[in-house]
Amino acid sequence: MADPKHPHGFDALEDLAARVAKSEKDRSERLAKVAIDRSSMSVGLRMASEFASAILVGGLFGYGVDFLAKTSPWALLIGLVVGFGAGTVNLMRVSRQFATSTSVDGKAIATPDDSEDNTGDDR
Amino acid sequence: MANDPMKQFQIEKLLAMDISGYDVSFTNASVYLLLGAAIPAAFMLFASAKAAVVPGRLQLVGESAYNFVHDMLYTSTGAEGVKKFFPLVLSLFLFIFTINMVGLFAYNFTPTGQIIVPAMMALLVFFTVVIVGFAKNGLGFFKIFFPSGVPWPLYILITPIEIISFFSRPLSHAVRLWANIFAGHLLVKVFAGFIPQLGDMGAVGWGVAVIPFALTIAIYALETLVAFLQAYVFAILTCIYLNDALHAGDH
Numbered sequence: 452m453a454d455p456k457h458p459h460g461f462d463a464l465e466d467l468a469a470r471v472a473k474s475e476k477d478r479s480e481r482l483a484k485v486a487i488d489r490s491s492m493s494v495g496l497r498m499a500s501e502f503a504s505a506i507l508v509g510g511l512f513g514y515g516v517d518f519l520a521k522t523s524p525w526a527l528l529i530g531l532v533v534g535f536g537a538g539t540v541n542l543m544r545v546s547r548q549f550a551t552s553t554s555v556d557g558k559a560i561a562t563p564d565d566s567e568d569n570t571g572d573d574r
Numbered sequence: 575m576a577n578d579p580m581k582q583f584q585i586e587k588l589l590a591m592d593i594s595g596y597d598v599s600f601t602n603a604s605v606y607l608l609l610g611a612a613i614p615a616a617f618m619l620f621a622s623a624k625a626a627v628v629p630g631r632l633q634l635v636g637e638s639a640y641n642f643v644h645d646m647l648y649t650s651t652g653a654e655g656v657k658k659f660f661p662l663v664l665s666l667f668l669f670i671f672t673i674n675m676v677g678l679f680a681y682n683f684t685p686t687g688q689i690i691v692p693a694m695m696a697l698l699v700f701f702t703v704v705i706v707g708f709a710k711n712g713l714g715f716f717k718i719f720f721p722s723g724v725p726w727p728l729y730i731l732i733t734p735i736e737i738i739s740f741f742s743r744p745l746s747h748a749v750r751l752w753a754n755i756f757a758g759h760l761l762v763k764v765f766a767g768f769i770p771q772l773g774d775m776g777a778v779g780w781g782v783a784v785i786p787f788a789l790t791i792a793i794y795a796l797e798t799l800v801a802f803l804q805a806y807v808f809a810i811l812t813c814i815y816l817n818d819a820l821h822a823g824d825h
Contacts, residue, residue, distance in 0.1 A: 492757070492758075492800075493803060493807070496753045500745075500749040500750045503749075504749060505738055505742040505746075507742070507745065508745060509742075533735060534742075536735045536738075537734075537735045537738035537739040538742075540735055540736075540739055541739055541746070
């Protein structure tokens with residue numbers, strides 16, 4: 452108490468801590484914003500590649516089975532259909548990722564539903 | 575001046591080499607791949623050379639890059655993932671980022687615009703996931719094909735879909751990076767090519783050429799963003815896939 456400098460130094464420290472905490476919070480918010488794939492072209496390419504690659508892999512699987520088991524063209528057809536399903540599942544996962552990371556207002560308080568989605572799906 | 579927008583993707587042999595019938599020539603792609611490895615390594619060595627408690631400007635940038643990848647890996651895989659995979663993810667991120675950025679400069683070649691380069695990186699990640707997944711979980715790794723909380727008859731439908739979804743990952747992982755870089759560089763060249771073509775029409779043409787010129791600049795700015803974003807997306811997807819290897823069945 453006798454030292455007039457001490458409270459001043461302590462206040463300065465607290466002030467610094469508050470500023471550090473604020474800038475760290477800003478930084479993590481900014482990082483969260485970068486996490487969203489902003490450019491529309493890359494969003495489109497992302498969705499397209501997720502969808503197309505699943506169909507392609509499904510078709511290749513079917514073609515491989517056909518080639519080995521001489522059941523052409525049945526496994527290829529089944530593979531394409533299942534690949535289409537897998538592509539749709541991929542699309543759902545990607546769009547859910549976008550839905551959770553793209554909030555309309557960055558400062559809005561997340562609803563309980565949103566936070567559940569964030570932890571529920573690890574993709 | 576050639577106006578062919580595909581010319582920028584052509585591989586030229588700088589030093590023809592041949593090992594038992596395989597063409598292992600040193601090409602322009604090799605040069606930029608080496609640059610992609612050398613620049614981040616040199617930068618990190620420079621940045622950490624002093625290792626001062628209060629970082630200088632260079633060290634601060636180096637530490638930011640380190641922290642950026644560390645945070646990304648930590649949030650998706652936890653402490654265990656950081657311990658095991660941090661060097662892999664940091665290398666991949668800096669490698670892709672450097673290649674993309676160097677490729678933005680005029681006359682430079684962009685190896686990530688060749689499907690084989692992202693494909694090999696995606697396969698590296700894929701096999702890392704498979705090997706680590708089996709080493710860590712044993713047969714429990716198969717749980718990723720059997721999501722929990724589903725009535726068992728549905729597995730007949732879901733398991734093939736999950737298997738195909740799993741095998742489509744390296745493909746979409748690679749195609750996404752390649753397609754973004756390829757399409758972007760093509761777009762820049764095509765729009766830039768309009769300018770001299772319009773210029774041939776005389777004064778009116780030069781006036782109209784302002785539009786593709788402005789567009790080229792705008793796309794270039796977008797490409798700079800894409801160069802970073804795609805490196806980031808590649809790294810974060812690597813993190814997500816690696817998380818599956820460490821925590822199979824937590825779907």
